[in-house]
Amino acid sequence: MTMTTQVRPIWWIGDWRTGHVRMIDQLRLPAEEQYLTYNDHEGIAVSITTMVIRGAPAIGISAAYGMFLGAREANAAGTAPWSNLPEVKARLADTRPTAVNLFWALDRMERFVAEWKRAGKPGDDSFLEAYFQEAVEIHEEDVQACMDMGRLGAELVPRGARILTHCNAGGLATGAYGTALGVIRAAHADGKVKMVFADETRPYLQGARLTTWELHKDGIPVTLITDSMAAHFMQKGQVDLVVVGTDRTVANGDVANKIGTYGLAVLCKHHGIPFYVAAPLSTVDLDTQTGEQIVIEQRSRDEVTIVGNRKLAPDGIEVQHPAFDVTPADLVTAIITEKGIARAPYRESLAALKAAQ
Numbered sequence: 324m325t326m327t328t329q330v331r332p333i334w335w336i337g338d339w340r341t342g343h344v345r346m347i348d349q350l351r352l353p354a355e356e357q358y359l360t361y362n363d364h365e366g367i368a369v370s371i372t373t374m375v376i377r378g379a380p381a382i383g384i385s386a387a388y389g390m391f392l393g394a395r396e397a398n399a400a401g402t403a404p405w406s407n408l409p410e411v412k413a414r415l416a417d418t419r420p421t422a423v424n425l426f427w428a429l430d431r432m433e434r435f436v437a438e439w440k441r442a443g444k445p446g447d448d449s450f451l452e453a454y455f456q457e458a459v460e461i462h463e464e465d466v467q468a469c470m471d472m473g474r475l476g477a478e479l480v481p482r483g484a485r486i487l488t489h490c491n492a493g494g495l496a497t498g499a500y501g502t503a504l505g506v507i508r509a510a511h512a513d514g515k516v517k518m519v520f521a522d523e524t525r526p527y528l529q530g531a532r533l534t535t536w537e538l539h540k541d542g543i544p545v546t547l548i549t550d551s552m553a554a555h556f557m558q559k560g561q562v563d564l565v566v567v568g569t570d571r572t573v574a575n576g577d578v579a580n581k582i583g584t585y586g587l588a589v590l591c592k593h594h595g596i597p598f599y600v601a602a603p604l605s606t607v608d609l610d611t612q613t614g615e616q617i618v619i620e621q622r623s624r625d626e627v628t629i630v631g632n633r634k635l636a637p638d639g640i641e642v643q644h645p646a647f648d649v650t651p652a653d654l655v656t657a658i659i660t661e662k663g664i665a666r667a668p669y670r671e672s673l674a675a676l677k678a679a680q
């Protein structure tokens with residue numbers, strides 16, 4: 324597997340018996356590059372809740388390692404390695420609600436155990452080694468999916484493109500390489516990218532803190548704008564396309580992504596600009612029929628009212644902080660997956676790509 328970037332959020336260090344998870348602390352970027360290590364499933368759960376790691380695919384990968392660590396903990400306590408997995412799964416599931424990759428990875432790790440038991444295989448080291456390998460496969464498959472999405476998505480990008488993106492759907496949000504930023508990386512490698520506009524992405528500032536950091540590191544031209552500037556640059560004819568990631572894309576093609584994405588899609592429609600979504604199939608949830616059924620994470624008021632140490636709003640006022648919004652399928656030009664590009668009607672095209680998985 325070749326990669327044009329080293330930007331990634333998570334590693335497994337060492338062997339399965341004694342090794343640990345290492346993460347870059349995304350709370351400290353871009354000011355400091357610091358790394359944290361985790362040896363148990365509780366640490367992984369905390370890393371997801373506190374957003375040391377974030378981004379839908381990266382959350383799923385962490386959860387897979389968390390399930391393995393839970394099994395290793397049970398084994399070290401002298402019990403069957405799967406004895407605590409229902410509680411471990413519940414703990415990891417209770418971290419963030421919107422990104423479906425979390426639940427997808429937990430279900431896959433749970434299925435692995437059920438199949439192992441059904442085959443009558445023992446709960447010894449052979450299980451732990453194979454269980455570890457399943458988590459590694461989830462990680463490696465995501466990197467490959469990002470590379471494949473990048474290659475397919477780059478074909479949609481014209482020469483000299485000025486591309487706008489929102490939030491961070493990059494190497495930091497995936498196993499490596501990124502979904503939306505994977506498309507941008509691949510298009511840049513083809514010499515097609517003139518400029519990337521990165522929305523700062525209020526209030527959590529993933530665009531300002533993370534997207535600019537990783538694009539700049541890779542030598543890809545990037546201009547930081549505030550979210551409210553996007554309409555202006557579109558009106559001036561300076562944006563050729565928008566590409567974003569997604570936390571959950573459902574059966575009818577409705578797309579949940581970082582708050583502000585829906586507004587961008589509406590702007591694209593008004594200005595006749597293509598609006599693309601890069602979605603690994605692990606993010607496509609065919610069990611949920613429409614966007615209305617997606618649970619939207621509600622985050623703290625402090626993230627809206629305080630920037631750094633500075634309070635921006637008076638106490639005692641109402642504040643809302645939905646972390647994601649839903650873009651209706653009819654505003655989406657195409658959904659780029661690792662198996663091909665889906666176009667409307669999405670109910671059919673997404674189902675066909677999922678079936679081909």
Ligand code: MRU
Binds near residue numbers: 378492497570
């Ligand atoms: O709250 P975050 O930072 O986890 O939100 C991340 C996003 O909304 C991304 O766009 C999405 O997860 C896709 S990442 C490839």
